[in-house]
Amino acid sequence: MPTLRQFKLPDVGEGLTEGEILQWLVAVGDTVTVNQPLCEVETAKAAVELPSPFAGTVTELLFEAGTMVDVGTPIITIDTDAGGAGGSAPAADAEPAEAADGEPAAGLIGGSAPGGRTAVLVGYGPRTTEARRRPRRSGSAAAARATALPGADYGSGGTDQPPLLATAPDMRSKPVRHGGLEVGRQAEAAALRDDAAPARGVAPGRRGPRPLAKPPVRKYAKDLGVDLTTLTGSGTDGCITRADVDAAVAARTAAPAQPAAPAGAGTEQRIPVKGVRKATAAAMVASAFTAPHVTEFLTVDVTRMMKLRARLAARPELAGVKVSPLLFVAKAVLLAAARHPMVNSSWDEAAQEIVVHGQVNLGIAAATPRGLVVPNVKDAGRLSLAELAGALAELTETARAGRTSPADMTGGTLTITNVGVFGVDTGTPILNPGESAILAFGAVREMPWVHKGKVRVRQVTQLALSFDHRIIDGELGSRFLADVGALLHDPGSALAF
Amino acid sequence: MTALPETREMVDPVPGAGAPHLPQRTQLVQLLTPEGDRVEHPEYSLEISDEELRGLYRDLALVRRWDVEATALQRQGELGIWASLLGQEAAQIGAGRAMAETDMAFPTYREHGVAWARGVDPLHVISLFRGVDNGGWDPVARGFNLYTVVIGAQTLHATGYAMGVQRDGAEQAVLAFLGDGATSQGEVNEAMIWAASFSAPVVFFCQNNQYAISVPLERQSRVPLYQRAAGFGFPGVRVDGNDVLAVLAVTRQALQAAREGQGPTFIEAFTYRMGAHTTSDDPTRYRLASELEEWKLRDPIARLKAHLSRSSIADAAFFDSVEAEADELAARIRSGTLEMPDPTPTSMFDSVYAEQTPQLAQQRADFVAYRASFEEDGE
Missing domain, CATH: 3.30.559.10 (Chloramphenicol acetyltransferase-like domain)
Structure with missing residues (x-):
């Protein structure tokens, strides 16, 4: 008799209400162990891997990668009794969360907040913009990492004295930053571009040429889709000002749209402004x-x-x-x-x-x-x-x-x-x-x-x-x-x- | 001996405004290199038995396993938050094992390794992060105060406690834990001034894990942290925080000096937080992966394992047994966590004061009446 259990999306960051499933690290039919990473989830605070709370066989992935899921919603079904063949109703501890109905009112926790965000207890609320991350390792590699003690593969106790640990850094490796910050991308790009320089040459505290701009101006530029690295600042010390961003936007602005051909007699056409x-x-x-x-x-x-x-x-x-x-x-x-x-x-x-x-x-x-x-x-x-x-x-x-x-x-x-x-x-x-x-x-x-x-x-x-x-x-x-x-x-x- | 990256702290946030009067080469106490080579230091020697060495390895491995399991439990929604000690095991085990039975420690919220060394049950720590109590251990019995979440506040508690020890005439030392970020806090500086003024028997043990959440150390200090002690008027020493032997030797000596009435010492354990600040943090947003890779090569556990293997102090059977024990511990932590009962709502009144005040008793009674006013049981 299969025992189906469901894993509900937890609040992984103190007061979050939702998370986006970035990618699944397991597939239906896979056997998983406790703490084996199941998927990568991005919340307003961080992108994290969710380890499995159960050992068993994956019978169903309840959401596609790329879906925003409310905290408390089951995301995966695992058969914890390997002998069974799947198909029965999920166990009682996994009743479906109240998802669609009972949406919190605006202003309340979980409700809407100004700026299209969602009110949460702490932090800045789930992000409304998209973030891209570098591809992550495969599920099997992640699984191997999950429970192994670091260094566990070392020294199986022969009579020969084992060698000293190799601790020289691998100079071929490039600085890689897998988060979403411009700083890292620039440092990485600079390191890759400047191949002759030592791979670890990104000096701490001087991490790449991050353009100078005040946070409101950064936000303004981001909202208008202007890449600050392409601008030359006209403010003090080359600081990029709002006017610079405006100028950049104006420089690439389009002409007034050609009057759209009438779609039909008497019909009006509504064109999304974007x-x-x-x-x-x-x-x-x-x-x-x-x-x-x-x-x-x-x-x-x-x-x-x-x-x-x-x-x-x-x-x-x-x-x-x-x-x-x-x-x-x-x-x-x-x-x-x-x-x-x-x-x-x-x-x-x-x-x-x-x-x-x-x-x-x-x-x-x-x-x-x-x-x-x-x-x-x-x-x-x-x-x-x-x-x-x-x-x-x-x-x-x-x-x-x-x-x-x-x-x-x-x-x-x-x-x-x-x-x-x-x-x-x-x-x-x-x-x-x-x-x-x-x-x-x-x-x-x-x-x-x-x-x-x-x-x-x-x-x-x-x-x-x-x-x-x-x-x-x-x-x-x-x-x-x-x-x-x-x-x-x-x-x-x-x-x- | 492998040098730690000198460049990191020598980067001057204000170009040309460094501290030329201070020594530019930092002194780092190390007894075990990252390669696993045992070396000697002129001022800090360590007599240690094979049994003790194996014990230290076991401590490190079990604490790491505990930490990995707790992080997983948080990701599964079983803990509200978890502050990982990954990478800082040697600093904590070294410091914890250097303490005498009668010494007293004042931890931050990340001192799981010290808690382990003081005999605190991991589940008593976990219960705090699950939110079912305020920390389940007896601070007096364990010589280990409850976790302090306010950054740096515990250094004042520790200094005050040490001044009390002084007045009692007890031969006892106090170990105050703090992080690199806390050195920018006012109360930490106040604590050090008081400790110096009264020659209090307190040792400030700073785990410099390089980041105050996302702020790198070079934003907070123009000089290596241990050099700040000179300004307060007591010795400062930097120890390789990923070298459990060096941490043990340095902390032992500092605690002994405190017990003997020689006053405070500042220890900077130079280490690295391999994981996130807490489970709510995403370090990939402010750290380069290459930096992490570099520090992985200085792993505190791998180097001790290499030393034990090379010196034939431990064999594969020993390592296997430790691993098995770690898995048992993890299973116990997992099941113990899931079985923790939710506290009764009225228990929040119980630990506010040692003795209940009339106001608090009234509040408690009102609360009980309020809950009883609902038709359905709120549980």
């Missing part, structure tokens, strides 16, 4: 509601610039690169920014400081198949016109091919959005989070324009500059915009800059 869309939304909201935006407009006669463009395109040093109107706008912005450095700055809320950047990392909003991305040209102010043209061309090509690297999208300080390519005159752009100014460049159109006292057909465009009014006053914004306009109207005035 992934890039969610990050975009968060970044835009963050920018729109933290930085008080002001937008100013300027209509400019750019006929001379367009003529200069034709002349320059014929020059040998610009042969092979695209001499676009955008190039001139970029150059004008750089020249004007050099005159008004405050435009190229960030608001550091945490430090209560304005960060005036030493170089212009010029962001260019680019429409790509993945949506809108804003890669930037690093230290664009130092580039010659030809180099700038090359950099812009490369940037947009890379972006259109969908291969823009995170590094290209982070660290932008000033952005141009070329709405003119869509045939639009102007707009009120929202700041790339963390930046203080963004210039929208509209379509260049032939328009009737008063030129030298007479109405002529001239090539005219509109510029719109949005800026962060915390940093940039109306006067500064106006002067900057006027300078950009003047440079586009009369490129020769650059000689005076």
Whole structure:
């Protein structure tokens, strides 16, 4: 007669209410001994192995790996009477736990808590995010380890004197960290990358290049899916600020979704907000509601610039690169920014400081198949016109091919959005989070324009500059915009800059 | 002699702000190398019989088996929590066996090895972690106080007790246990100042297991811990905490000095917590596996086993018998744990004071009446 007993998921960490079965270390039909690891369970506090309280044969695994199970729920059935053949009802000590019904009310232990977590007695509650762990040893190896005394295989008592124990560390082994921390992964990656260094060269206390950031900023970055290791901090001592995270998010944000094709007459389509869309939304909201935006407009006669463009395109040093109107706008912005450095700055809320950047990392909003991305040209102010043209061309090509690297999208300080390519005159752009100014460049159109006292057909465009009014006053914004306009109207005035 | 990693504590948390006036080479007392080679130390010699050596091995093996079983019982939902001593067996057995019958120990919550050496039944310790009592042993009879969960508090109890011993004129020493993290606690520092001021017969036995839960030692101290004793005005010594012989020799000498009126000593047993801080902790989140692998090579039990085998002090039959005994012990702990009766709800009033106060008696009566007010039995 088989004796079926069930093992209920215990509270392995003082006040936990649930755990996720990461993997089973035994299968149905396996013979298990007392304390043989059955499965690996991850709780809010730790990933642990659960040893078997019974010896016998596994007859049923009640949950798949990857399932979140409430504490007190039976997870495995073991036949503790090897002679029997399985099939009878589980023994009385294993009545099924009250699982689904009687869910605790919000706020009570086991009930829901703010942040989608579950209230528990102590600790931070079961985690709501996923964690990945390295694969663990096989069930049989674990079983062998379970009851064996360390060193039990040593010295079986021959007459020869046994050798001394080998205690030299195995230098081939790499530091391996099996927990979830960034620190360990980085230390491990660094050790693996730097193969020439001693395998144990990770100095305690200096465990890999963990990026500096305050915990709220870490949480913020995690929520937005930003990997801090890809960012360069703009705060004190290279500390990554909220603004840096915002900038990173903005750099990879997607364009507004194409209007979805009507699914059918009169039916509405509901698209879950997630992934890039969610990050975009968060970044835009963050920018729109933290930085008080002001937008100013300027209509400019750019006929001379367009003529200069034709002349320059014929020059040998610009042969092979695209001499676009955008190039001139970029150059004008750089020249004007050099005159008004405050435009190229960030608001550091945490430090209560304005960060005036030493170089212009010029962001260019680019429409790509993945949506809108804003890669930037690093230290664009130092580039010659030809180099700038090359950099812009490369940037947009890379972006259109969908291969823009995170590094290209982070660290932008000033952005141009070329709405003119869509045939639009102007707009009120929202700041790339963390930046203080963004210039929208509209379509260049032939328009009737008063030129030298007479109405002529001239090539005219509109510029719109949005800026962060915390940093940039109306006067500064106006002067900057006027300078950009003047440079586009009369490129020769650059000689005076 | 194998050097322990000097680099670990020499990493300076504040670059350039180290302690150049202190010796940079640490002194480590060792009598048994990690390879199992018996070596001599100029200041600490140890006369020990083969029988005693086998006894120490048995202690270490049984305590480890107890610890493994308790951890498993916690994972099976039978204990609320368990603080594992894995890796620290030699430090605890060495210290526990160094005590004289009349000495008194003040443990933390991890001193299962010392409890074993003082003759405390493992089940009396387990019952505390199962939550059915506050620790089932008689501290006076065993010379082993109840576990103290508040970090460092027991060092004050120990110092006060030692001052009492002094006033009684008793030839008795007190052994105060603490961990590396506790050295950052105010009361530990107060205890050491009082102990020094009164030359109290107390030995501070610090098991430096390298981590205060997740905080590595180098975050807490710029100097090796044993060097701190100099600041309090009593000797400090670092002993290889995974070498049961060295721990035994060093602790014996310190306790003898205390009994003879030479005042306190600080012992830093340099060891490593191989497991988690408690069963609620996940050390893989803050330790590199390579570090653990390194310390496995310094295992306290393996080295004694190697020494016993090499010196023909013990044979395979002995090791087998110890293993069989360990399995018996584990089975006894398992069945004993599962059979522990739940305490009656009113028993919580019993041990608050030596004598019941009127207020407490009233509370107890109210509680009994309250429970009786339910229709169904709440058991």
